Amino acid sequence: MFEIFLVMLCGLSSRVLAKDAVSKGKFSSPVLENVRERQLVLEKNQTLQLDCRGRWDIEWVFPSGVPKSYPGAQLERSSCGKRANQFCSRLTLSPALAQHTGAYRCRYAHKPHRNTSVYVFVADSQRPFVKVQRESPAVVYMKEGENLVFPCKVTNPHTKVSLIKFPNSQIEPDQRNIVWNSRQGFVIRNSTLSYIGLFSCKTVIDGTTYTNTFLTHRPVNKINDVYLNSTGAVQELQGHMLALNCTVTAELNSRVSIDWSYPARANNSASIIKRIMPSRNRMAFYSVLTIRKLSKADGGVYTCHVESGPAKRQANTTVTVHEKPFIKIKHRDGPVVTAHAGQKSFRLSPKLRAFPEPEVIWLKDGKVAAEQCSRYRVDGYSLLIRDVAEEDAGVYTILTGIQQFKLFQNLTLxxxxxxRPQIGEKAVAMRDPGTIPRASRQALLCTSYGVPPPRLRWSWYPCPPRGRPARLA
Incomplete structure (x- = not known):
């Protein structure tokens, strides 16, 4: 008996769970109760009424033509369902006007992706297009990889509309590449450069012609180059002016946005001037950032950010602000340096930091080096000696100075x-000494030279017995 009761209890529980699951699944998205079709067609000045039910709090999303403050839109919220545990909302729009045409969406406030919608046409014979034609054509952008849409939505789904390219070329929809959609307008799926120009959507009602005119524009987003007027790091003195010019080159019809990031941006210490210079085959955009009086806080990285549609580029430089001019100089490898005669080149290069750029003169033994020998050349702060010879040895002095600020500093090395050691006798042909009497005294001379002075060592080879090779003693 107990087993039968347990089976009945389990069966009852499973039916309750199944019922709950169905109930929960039924309102996983809100439901429009008084709508059976995906679209409604009303006449102008009629009343639109939509009822939405769901499990959670409900909100509405209106077409762009219905202002939030429209007095004719009213919402009534209530609890509903057998246990009053559901949420109901009624939208009443009265009077409905042509510009109210569009999608009306009912969704959960905390889960906007859970929604349901209906498209409402408010037919008006005197306003066949949702948007009234403006004085100037609306701009339609052609973007690579995207459909070209002429947004001439209509207030009545049965309105017949033609697409005309100026001056009088009619484009027929084929429902494949050229599609007419009463909720969107004309959709061109594979647009080409032939769709650049002036177009209009045209319809005739009761002998009256209505149009929506559009001008297509193909934005160009290719950025050719971005560079600053300073290719390296920038150094300036405190209180002086800084001017950085960011130049951007791009293709014709490009629209470029230039922005700067820099250390003191929050203080608005910089002024920025922008210019555009079109030419035959390109566009040049300039942005000049100027700080009139630099402070230490202005030191850091300055970046020019460039955007053209999805394309992004940037260029940057580092600015160092010095409190006062200076010269700092010291030996790189000590006060004495060594070279070798015969070297193709040798560089005398002390460690030198200075700002502003100093004047540099090199002396050799108290005289201007470059005037003594054509093999001497000043390269930056260094003295370059080509084809090093013995006579290049000596005392060198680098004179540095910033005349403007009366700063001078010297360094000697x-x-x-x-x-290489050389033996003088090897350069002279040796004569055969001939036969020397035994026990006689002979003088052998060896003359050598080198820097540093070489050391000499004598070796002799005794005469071997006849038939045997000589060996060193």
Whole structure:
């Protein structure tokens, strides 16, 4: 008996759970109760009434033609269902006008993706297009990979509309590449450059012609180059002016946005001037950032950000602000440096930091180096010696100065040139000494030279017995 009761209880429980599951699934999205079709057609000045039911709090989304403050739109909220645990909302729109044509959406406030909608046409024979023609054509953008849409939506789904390209070329829809949609307008799926120009949607009602005119524009987003007027790091003195010019080159018809990020941007310390210079085959955009009086807080990275549609580029530089001019100089490898005679080149290069750029003169043994020998050349802060020779040894002095601020500083270093040892007698043809009597005294001379002075060592080879090779003693 107990087993039968348990089976009945389990069956009852499963039916209750199933019923709850169906109930929950039924209102997983809100439901429009008084709508059976996906679209409604009303006449102008009629009343639109929509009832929406759901499990949670409900909100409405109206077409763009219905202002939020429209007095004819009223909402009534109530609890509904057998246990009053559901949410109901009634939308009343009266009077409905042509510009109210569009999709009306009912959705959960906390889950906007859970929604249901109906498209409402409010037919008006004197206003066949939802949007009234303006004085100037509306701009329609052609974007690569996207449909070209002429948004001439109508207030009556049965309105016959033609697409005309100026001056009088009619484009027939084929429902494949050229599609007419009363809720969107004309959709061109594979648009080409032939669709650049002036177009109009045209309809005739009771002998009256109505049009919506559009001008197509193909935006160009390719950025060719972005560069600053300073290719390297920028150094300036405190209180002086900084001017950075960001130049952008792009194709014709480009629309470019230029923005700057810099250390003191929050203080609005910089003024920015922008200019556009079109030419035959390109566009040049300029943005000049100027800070009249630099402070230490203005030091850091300055970045020019450029956008053209989805395309983005940037260029940056580092600005260092010095409190006062300076010269700092010291030896790189000590006060004495060494080179070797015969080297193709040798560089005397101390460590030198200065701002502004100093004047540099190199002396050799108290005289201007470049005037003593054509093999000496000043390269930046360094002295370059080509084809090093023994006579290049000496005392070198670098003179640095910033005349504008009366700053001067010198540094002296010595150059030692090593010369490979040489034996003078090897350069002279040796005569055969001939036969020397035994026990006689002979003098052998060896003359050598080198830097540093070489050391000499004598070796002799005794005469071997006849038939045997000589060996070193």
């Amino acid at each position: 010595s150059l030692v040139v090593h010369v």
